[in-house]
Amino acid sequence: MHKQIFESYKPLDRSSLIPLLQDIQNIYGYLPENALRDISDFVGVPLSRVYGVATFYNQFRLTPLGKNIIRVCRGTACHVKNSANILYALESELGIKAGETTRDKQFTIEVVNCIGACSIAPVILVNDDYHGRITVKDIPKILKKYQTTPANKKPEKAEVEE
Incomplete structure (x- = not known):
């Protein structure tokens, strides 16, 4: 479902990391692990760096919100x-x-x-x-x-x- 978002970004463009995280979170309400792995592969940065960015900014969530x-x-x-x-x-x-x-x-x-x-x-x-x-x-x-x-x-x- 989230892979369609990648179509509007250029592969291996590190500057798209934060916008991709925002778009993924808009879909799911949080950042699922499999989506973070896909972003890591698409942008060409290590998964640890993607996690680093996702945990640095408090706008991002790694777990779903309650109802x-x-x-x-x-x-x-x-x-x-x-x-x-x-x-x-x-x-x-x-x-x-x-x-x-x-x-x-x-x-x-x-x-x-x-x-x-x-x-x-x-x-x-x-x-x-x-x-x-x-x-x-x-x-x-x-x-x-x-x-x-x-x-x-x-x-x-x-x-x-x-």
Whole structure:
């Protein structure tokens, strides 16, 4: 699927490394290992160098994101309003640390410097939804809203036996 992207680049052109990484990530949401190997071969640089570039820039991801991205604001206003406790509660509730994704790929936690909603600090952003003036007690309720469980999942079509 991603090899079609190479058609718009010249082979062995090292200057295309970052644009190729961006294009691949736009397709998958992260940089799969097989795509990094293909980029390495196409651009003509060692795989270790491709990994070096991919890990140097924080815009690139080597693992897929969860279905729901939780961005925890750690800006000044949120910091003063104890956003560290909010982050800790999210990490405890989900069993992951900031920058990680749950095993079921439901949630990813990211820490951001500022969400730009200082008037409702502390604030988190779940996908495109702002949750402001939250407390640690609000975390389970917020997470439940976004969790896909058998109870709130759309039923699959039943197979009929003949």
